[in-house]
Amino acid sequence: MKNKIPSSLFKFSLLLFLMVLNSCSSSSDDYVAVETSPVILNLAEVPYSKLSDYKFFEGDIKNLQPAYGVLPYKPTSELFSEYAKKSRFVWMPNGTKATYTSDAEVLNLPVGAALIKTFYYNNVQPANATKIIETRVMIRKSTGWIFAEYVWNEDQTDALLQMTGSTVSISWLDENNAPQQVDYKIPAANDCRMCHDVSAESKPIGIKPQNLNSNYNYTSGTKNQLSKWVEFGYLENNLPATIVSIVDYKDTSKSxxxxxxxxxxxxxxxxxxxxxxxxxxxxxxxxxxxxxxxxxxxxxxxxxxxxxxxxxxxxxxxxxxxxxxxxxxxxxxxxxxxxxxxxxxxxxxxxxxxxxxxxxxxxx
Incomplete structure (x- = not known):
């Protein structure tokens, strides 16, 4: 006589099969994709010849709209650079994080990380338009940080690698609508090292915890920058309860x-x-x-x-x-x-x- 499958076991198996089948064929509205960064950063090939090769920005590159994983930041107090305005971003490879050393020391970014800083002016004459001058990229290799200097073309469609330095004459109207002019110097590699080298080792400058312990208005809302880095997975969650921080030197409410x-x-x-x-x-x-x-x-x-x-x-x-x-x-x-x-x-x-x-x- 053939063995018979108990009806209770048969019903349970059928129910389990239908549940699996239903999960595989559920509506696409229930599917949540895991977003990944489109950035391309091959340490064996950088620096690339064009800024666009990195895929740091999406859409029209001159809008500096960061791609996923390219996180904006702004130091509490900013370095003066010929009255140029700046936009700053950080990117790190998937699964890597920066670490905290002390309030006054720059965050220790992982190998493969990149810092992207773009310099531009508004109300540039005679067109009264925004003009991007340069984008500086610092990339951390296993042997240390390297510099990549990108100079924007006149059409503002891309920026090309240039490490020899140059000068651009800029005329603009300042915030008081007064005319200003400068022969803006785009740095050569040795110029970068004058500021960034400590004991012959190149390092970033602005990413000290004491200078990032302030709020930033992200597209998702205003948040403390160090907290945002931790939340996004870009910083180990081992910060001290209190960070001795600098202030915005333009803030007259401070001492x-x-x-x-x-x-x-x-x-x-x-x-x-x-x-x-x-x-x-x-x-x-x-x-x-x-x-x-x-x-x-x-x-x-x-x-x-x-x-x-x-x-x-x-x-x-x-x-x-x-x-x-x-x-x-x-x-x-x-x-x-x-x-x-x-x-x-x-x-x-x-x-x-x-x-x-x-x-x-x-x-x-």
Whole structure:
């Protein structure tokens, strides 16, 4: 006699089969795709000849609309660069994350990561249009960070690799509708290293936790940037409960001392540090070091500059005898500070430092 399958087992098997069948044929509306980044970054082939080869942006490339996985960010205080506006993005390979070292040290990004920074001007004359000048890409290889400099074409349809440096004349209307002009210098590779090299090793500058511990208005809403990096999977979730952070130096609601120290941190500290390009001086401008005003040159003797015979690097209540103020307020390439990255005076920065110098107590 043939063995008979119990009816209860048959019904259960049939039900299970129908459930599986139904799950395979369910409506496409129930299907949720796992989004992947279209970015192409082969470490054996970079830098590519064109910016578009990376697929960092979707649609019309000049709109700088980031592709999935290309995350925008903005330092709390920004480096002055000839009044150019900037857009910044970070991208990392799938499954990799940055790690935290300290508040004042740049995040340790994984091999294969890229930082993308684009410089542009609005209200460029005579067309009164937006003009993108350059995009700088820093890529971390196993041997360290490399630079890739891309110069945008006149049609703004792409940017081509150029590592030798060049100059572009730009005329624009500023936020007060006043005409401005600059011979904008696109850096060569050695220019990049002057600011980015620490003990002969190239490093990013702006991605310190103390400079990203602020809100950013993402398309999905406003969020703390470090929290966003953690949420997106770009940063290990091991941040301290409190991060000693800089402030926006343009924010007049903050104390003058914090604003000045924040300004020096983003504009000067990358050179004025141990192993930096200005290591030979006694000046140290990192936010973590400038609670002591002598590190900023207050009442400290400095180099001789035109017109200053008996002043200090910072002479309290006397900008005319402060070498730091002179260097910030000159375009003379032999004396200006910073030496690279600007050829015109940052008027708002000079005004901030003037206010600070005039507020300091007289040297003993």
């Amino acid at each position: 003058l001392d914090l604003r000045v120290r924040s300004y020096f941190d983003i504009n000067c500290a990358h050179c004025h540090q141990n192993g930096g390009n200005a290591d030979f001086t006694t000046i140290r401008m990192a936010f973590s070091e400038t609670a002591n005003p002598t590190n900023m040159g207050v009442c400290i003797g400095g180099l001789q500059v035109p017109g200053i015979t008996h002043g200090y690097i910072v002479t309290p209540q006397d900008t005319s005898q402060s070498t730091l103020f002179y260097m910030m307020n000159t375009t003379n390439p032999g004396f200006r500070m910073p030496r690279v990255g600007r050829t015109i005076v940052h008027q708002e920065g000079v005004q901030l430092i003037e206010q600070w110098i005039n507020s300091l107590p007289i040297c003993n």
